[in-house]
Amino acid sequence: MRMIDFFDRGVRIAGDRPCLVTDTETLTYREVDAQVRAIANMLIADGFAPGAHAAVLSGNSAIAFEAVLGILRADGVWAMANHRAGLSENAYLFDLLDIDTVFVSQEVADRVAPLRAQCPRIRRFIALDGEIEGCDYALSDLAMDTGPVPQRREGRDDELAFLANTGGTTGRSKGVMLSNGNWQALVSSLVASMPMKTAPVNCVAAPMTHAAGPLALASMALGGTVVVLPRFEPGAVLEAIERHRVTYMFLPPTAIYMLLDHPGAGNFDLSSLEYVSYAGAPMALERLKQAIRVLGPVMNASFGQTESPMCVTAMPPHEHLNADGELAHPGSCGRPNLLSIVEIMDDEGNILGPGERGEIVVRGPLVMQGYYKNPEATEEVSRFGWHHTGDIGVRDEHGWFYVVDRKKDMIISGGFNVYPAEVEDALLAHPDIAQCAVIGVPHDKWGEEVIAFVEMHAGSELDEAAVCTFMRERVGPVKTPKRISVVAALPRTNAGKISRAELRKPFWEGREAAI
Incomplete structure (x- = not known):
């Protein structure tokens, strides 16, 4: 198909x-x-x-x-x-x-x-x-x-x-x-993990250029209605849920936090909701509890990535809470979906047991066909016959998976992937910047915030506003650093490479998840 x-x-x-x-038409x-x-x-x-x-x-x-x-x-x-x-x-x-x-x-x-x-x-x-x-x-x-x-x-x-x-x-x-086979697996996994009582009414408020778009197309297979909002605005989303009796929506945690913080959130009828899917970044546990109180027992967690999209694992609403009404598996991204095989692997290709940390690897029809015109990168990410996600995780004895760290340096800010090297390349195009390093640091709203450390050329001074304007024109607002700090010398490894890990340490110390 x-x-x-x-x-x-x-x-x-x-x-x-x-x-x-939409606000102006119904087709x-x-x-x-x-x-x-x-x-x-x-x-x-x-x-x-x-x-x-x-x-x-x-x-x-x-x-x-x-x-x-x-x-x-x-x-x-x-x-x-x-x-x-x-x-x-x-x-x-x-x-x-x-x-x-x-x-x-x-x-x-x-x-x-x-x-x-x-x-x-x-x-x-x-x-x-x-x-x-x-x-x-x-x-x-x-x-x-x-x-x-x-x-x-x-x-x-x-x-x-x-x-x-x-x-x-x-x-x-x-x-x-x-x-086509990947799409079949995606739709099948979604339907299996989120059975709908009726044809869904799907509110698309997150960008359709990311997960929200394919998820909306998938809902059309069930004869669902797609309510399209031009952008995410908390009040407009809450109004759309009530007006159109929305049953399903996908939002990154950042957007869910903004919904919860809207002063009128408690004044809308949200009883039509069956599923609110969240993915793309960790969700603070206290905020997850608040979401269940405000939106209802409708939260649906999932884990995936572009190469194995959206629903490698899932934790549907009924598995979020235990008999006492507390979070049953706090911090978990769920168990493998029907069509995914998920394991934890060490660097030598050995499958690890419960409680052992390693890289999350995946097999099954959700996994991509490869990188376009890039067989070398495809081979690298497919070592030992498994797709390597680059995320460090652990599973418990009951098969629940937890993402605890990130093997790659990727930053997830507001549900968007930001790759430090891409931002660094743009920073280095600025005539006053000699060296730089970009990292993600904890942020209550965005999950992670992009910040940069720079070494300036001799005789140059940092004009932070001008550099941010320069960056927005090249990489867009999401990837533009929210803070830029000048340092005399960036930390380096014994091999002379800039150490992002050293820069991250003071921001992530004392946290269970180092992502």
Whole structure:
């Protein structure tokens, strides 16, 4: 089955049910299906080849979801792209992933010209919402052909379905190849771990360019309604839950904290909620207890990563609390899902027993096909026949897994992955900075906060505001350090390498989890 076949199931079982809902429109499955077929026929008529790669550079919107589905309907490969990333990051990603076509929205209209210049292999730029200078055409200008769309690929399990991306410890992104089979495993694991009483009503408030987007597409296989909010605003999310009787949503812990801190949180009817999934960063235990009190016994924990997406392990709501109403497995990210085999491994490839710390490794149909055009990195992460997550964990005698440290230097801030080397590369492009190191430190709201230590060139002084402006233009606001400190000399290992571990120590001392 292809990804689009799951949407087709939703059309068959829920044709007249709302599919996409925004503040201004409600579109049924039949209406969305017609628009998706029109976009696919337009792509095919324009020379979009079977298996070609296309990206949607947009914030959350109904038309952005329709463009993604149109790419899949045309038997293309959807390449996930973050419109909030820096221009240079997007340009590198589009070149890396051999992007043929890019759909763009008005909020990134200023990027079309520089992307054309930096990515000459992009064949078409298509405006999603009105005319955009530099685009080849706009969807609104076309005569939409809503007729049948030919199937142009076989739909084998090993066919590439979508491309995600993840930064590497070298600072360069890697394209993650996810197949039809990976998508089948993802949807099956989600349904098995979160059985729905009725067709879900899924509120998408987190960026659709990350986990929230695929999870929304998965809910369409059940004929679910996707309520699309343009951005995360606590009051708007609480209002949407009450108004649309939302049953399911995904949010990183940071966003959940903001919901809980909203002064009117207790004034909304949240009784429709069945599942609130959290992942992407550790959740403070006291905040988790508060979430259960405020939102209800609906919290659903999971662990995964881009290379083995979203639900390698899960702890559904009924397993969060014991008979006394206390957290039954505090700090756990759950037990392996139905289609995942998860173990703890040492550096020699030995499987470790309960209570022993090692790297979390995974096998099963959720694991990616590999890194795009990077067999060396694929081989490295697949040692001993297991996918290596880079996270240090432990399991107990009952099979509950706990993430306790991070083997890689990756920072998770507000649910977003930040790779220090990528930020360091951008800092070193500043003419006044000689050397630098970037680390993540504990933060009550974001989970981790990105900070930087820098050595300045002789005669230079730090203008922190100017450096932050410089960084936001290159890597975007999430990856821009929130604090920059000047040091005379960065700590180094015996081999002369900068030691991020030494910089992290004073911030993480006394904590059970060193992440």
